[in-house]
Amino acid sequence: MILTGEKIKEEVSNNRIEISPFSSDRITTNSYDLTLGGTIIRYTSKIIDPKEKSEYEEITIPDEGLVLQAGDFVLGHSAERIGSDYYVPLIHGKSGTARMGLFVHVTADLIDIGSHGVSTLQLYATLPVRLYKGMLIAQVSFWVPFGDIVLYKGKYQNSTKPQPSMTYKDFKYDIFKKVD
């Protein structure tokens, strides 16, 4: 089951959903609208190797915006801190964003229950697009879980800006471990 906008509002006031800052005008029928935060990360490594820590640069979006060219991939973040210990959040583009050919995640819409922080957006442009800080860019929906809840305690908890991938940390203990 997916929560309605009314239920999201109720659960924010019950502290069972965290959205901060929160504004009732951004509630939609089945989701909450997210805006783009001011920091962008661009990888500078020529080839990504998940075993190694990748190199990247951090960019502040200027007032006049930041243009992505078709084929560009960068990490952004929601200005809002989001999370819930009671529901499972899913991230979606706004349909207006999608109509500009901009992906806001790369097949990773699912957020773990118990994960809190700003959400890293995986921005992949299929057409040239100008990004502005504070623009409406994505939406988050909340889904009812079934079963006992064990909360997320992973490596991206409490993010305050875009978090580049940290697969090199998994590699230290389990990414290739044989299970068979």
Next chain:
Amino acid sequence: MILTGSKIKEEVARGTIKISPFSEEQVNPNSYNYRLGPILKVYKSFDGEKSLFEEVLIPEEGYILQPGQMYLGHTKEIIGSSIYAMSLIGRSSMGRYGLFLQVSANLGHTTSEHQWTLEMVAALPIRVYSGMIIGQVSFWCNFGAVVEYSGRYGRLNRPQESFTPFD
């Protein structure tokens, strides 16, 4: 409703979810992390009707996926469920590198059970390794009577390119 990690574990033990091989360490709060299998199909050309792929085995040192190319991979695990629907996606750690694990086809039908084909598209050049944890699958409760999946893909274990549109 989406199953929590604890419920996924319970259902694997009960046999209503199949994940093989299964490791408790790969259970997340509301999904299961799957690994990349050893076979990749690399797009070569288009014959006017269908795409032709060449099969490669991912070597020990990994295989570099190039942007603008399309690859078919597969899950190392056999994944399926007799009573839940599934959504198979990438993990956020791969999304953060710009690696797509499917091309807008995340939905897995109840009663299908196999090594899933992955539709891999890279936004940045990236090295992938056989056996690496690459994506996640979640399980969802059904509402309504289940009719067994009768499609052509639900029992195939190798990366399977698309059957031609009208065959």
